Amino acid sequence: MKNEQWWKDAVIYQIYPKSFKDSNGDGIGDINGIISKLDYLEKLGIDAIWLSPVYKSPQDDNGYDIADYQAIDTMFGTLEDMDRLISEAKTHHIRIIMDLVLNHTSDEHRWFQEAKKSKDNPYHDYYVWRDAQDGQLPNDMQSVFGGPAWEYVEEVDQYYFHQFSVKQPDLNWDNEAVKHELYDMINWWIDRGVGGFRLDVIDQIAKVPDLKITNNGPKLHDYIRELNENTFGKGEFITVGEAWGANIDNAKLYSNPDGSEFSMVFQFEHIGLDQQEGKEKWDLAPLPFIKLKQVLTKWQEALDGSGWNSLFWDNHDLPRIVSRWGNDQAYRKESAKMLAVVLHGMQGTPYIYQGEELGMTNVQYPIEDYEDLETLNMYHERKKQGYQEEGIMRSIHAKSRDNARTPMQWDASDNAGFTTGTPWLKVNPNYIEINAKDNLEDPDSVFACYQKLIALRKSYPIFVDGHFHLLLEEDENFFAYMREDENSELLVVANFFDQQVNLPLELDLQDYTILYQNYKDTSGNLYRPYEARIYYKQK
Numbered sequence: 001m002k003n004e005q006w007w008k009d010a011v012i013y014q015i016y017p018k019s020f021k022d023s024n025g026d027g028i029g030d031i032n033g034i035i036s037k038l039d040y041l042e043k044l045g046i047d048a049i050w051l052s053p054v055y056k057s058p059q060d061d062n063g064y065d066i067a068d069y070q071a072i073d074t075m076f077g078t079l080e081d082m083d084r085l086i087s088e089a090k091t092h093h094i095r096i097i098m099d100l101v102l103n104h105t106s107d108e109h110r111w112f113q114e115a116k117k118s119k120d121n122p123y124h125d126y127y128v129w130r131d132a133q134d135g136q137l138p139n140d141m142q143s144v145f146g147g148p149a150w151e152y153v154e155e156v157d158q159y160y161f162h163q164f165s166v167k168q169p170d171l172n173w174d175n176e177a178v179k180h181e182l183y184d185m186i187n188w189w190i191d192r193g194v195g196g197f198r199l200d201v202i203d204q205i206a207k208v209p210d211l212k213i214t215n216n217g218p219k220l221h222d223y224i225r226e227l228n229e230n231t232f233g234k235g236e237f238i239t240v241g242e243a244w245g246a247n248i249d250n251a252k253l254y255s256n257p258d259g260s261e262f263s264m265v266f267q268f269e270h271i272g273l274d275q276q277e278g279k280e281k282w283d284l285a286p287l288p289f290i291k292l293k294q295v296l297t298k299w300q301e302a303l304d305g306s307g308w309n310s311l312f313w314d315n316h317d318l319p320r321i322v323s324r325w326g327n328d329q330a331y332r333k334e335s336a337k338m339l340a341v342v343l344h345g346m347q348g349t350p351y352i353y354q355g356e357e358l359g360m361t362n363v364q365y366p367i368e369d370y371e372d373l374e375t376l377n378m379y380h381e382r383k384k385q386g387y388q389e390e391g392i393m394r395s396i397h398a399k400s401r402d403n404a405r406t407p408m409q410w411d412a413s414d415n416a417g418f419t420t421g422t423p424w425l426k427v428n429p430n431y432i433e434i435n436a437k438d439n440l441e442d443p444d445s446v447f448a449c450y451q452k453l454i455a456l457r458k459s460y461p462i463f464v465d466g467h468f469h470l471l472l473e474e475d476e477n478f479f480a481y482m483r484e485d486e487n488s489e490l491l492v493v494a495n496f497f498d499q500q501v502n503l504p505l506e507l508d509l510q511d512y513t514i515l516y517q518n519y520k521d522t523s524g525n526l527y528r529p530y531e532a533r534i535y536y537k538q539k
């Protein structure tokens with residue numbers, strides 16, 4: 001494999017720093033806490049850490065509201081700590097991927113503080129401003145977190161545009177100076193030795209609010225190519241764009257093998273399947289299993305050779321997969337492993353979200369215990385609209401972003417060993433049974449499964465190169481597929497549900513060996529609840 005494509009057989013681990021490991025007892029995870037867990041991550045076998053934002057920030061949106069791109073927030077540590085993380089991670093063979101939020105800044109960023117002083121201020125045009133329309137808002141666009149996307153500033157008698165919270169004003173990418181400030185900042189991080197970037201809501205930078213265009217604006221790919229040429233395009237970096245508006249056609253641009261844009265994008269088509277069509281994520285619907293297989297297959301087939309997939313079930317914005325599409329009660333371990341097998345057997349770069357490798361689960365807190373602004377805004381809005389409390393809480397328990405953000409469960413000591421202080425967000429009470437220490441001591445743990453899957457990807461090139469063919473497309477129980485290259489075949493078979501079923505496939509498995517199974521033994525065609533196996537043969 002060419003060196004510049006090191007990320008093709010890599011596995012990435014996402015750290016949400018606030019919740020990973022606290023080293024100084026203030027209840028908030030920090031950079032020194034991450035450094036103290038590098039041995040753990042090396043043991044897991046990952047190649048890189050995607051680090052959610054640690055920059056200076058008022059934390060309106062937990063760091064996705066950046067007040068200074070070149071300073072570390074004191075709650076996380078110092079720039080020296082960050083430099084140490086980058087260099088110590090290297091000695092553990094781990095690269096650091098920084099999270100770049102380029103669509104917006106915090107309203108407390110120096111640029112915005114200047115921008116709102118007067119229309120003549122050189123920074124005014126760094127943001128997106130419009131005059132009132134007939135004494136009203138410029139238009140009726142809504143922010144992703146609820147409420148209008150426009151906010152009035154008296155000093156300039158104009159409204160600024162914010163796709164997210166009112167404290168996250170959108171940057172104006174049509175302004176050359178903005179782009180160059182961002183390039184300089186990115187190059188400054190490159191010089192500090194980072195291994196790549198995850199680009200927050202990158203499909204929204206080329207917005208055209210006058211036409212109500214948010215993502216996939218007409219100049220989007222020009223902007224991305226220019227960004228690439230001026231920054232990470234010059235080296236061996238992994239780059240992954242977050243693109244809720246990605247489809248197959250534009251994903252081929254984003255992840256063009258010619259390297260002109262990113263290494264890959266996060267697309268979310270599978271993630272939106274368990275919600276009512278045309279509604280919000282809070283409007284729950286059962287997972288349409290056949291559709292899930294179709295969607296993932298479509299992406300596997302379409303990007304093979306003409307792009308690259310990112311593979312993920314979880315991140316800091318999503319619920320825990322074992323609670324969502326597995327069974328976090330009777331079959332927690334089995335289903336967590338099955339979901340890992342299904343994902344890690346596919347073509348693309350797998351991402352593991354902190355705690356996923358332990359089978360961590362969702363939480364069911366009363367509303368007072370939630371911190372996430374998206375969750376709280378929705379709660380109050382729906383209350384106002386007359387929704388029943390019970391239904392709102394059901395949605396929150398299923399989909400709140402805080403499900404993923406509860407502190408990492410390290411051991412069975414107080415606060416799961418996350419902090420000696422009071423955690424900023426309550427620890428999931430199940431940490432006594434689910435924690436890293438127990439996982440590490442158990443050769444059959446969920447951790448051991450992830451460790452094995454990562455090792456397999458490193459040892460068998462077919463995990464990277466093999467073409468994907470879905471089997472049993474219409475089957476209501478099995479997620480089964482083949483991977484095939486010139487020399488070998490991989491067969492992944494997973495019972496996705498809690499019923500014992502027979503595999504309705506005539507398979508001559510004589511020449512195959514089993515690379516992984518999530519039960520101690522196997523019994524032919526019979527698959528127990530959530531049973532998953534990976535078979536391999538050389539041609």
Ligand code: NOJ
Pocket residue numbers: 061064065101164200201242316317
């Ligand atoms: C996507 C991030 O993943 C999310 O956490 C954040 O709230 C929005 N972008 C806004 O930056």
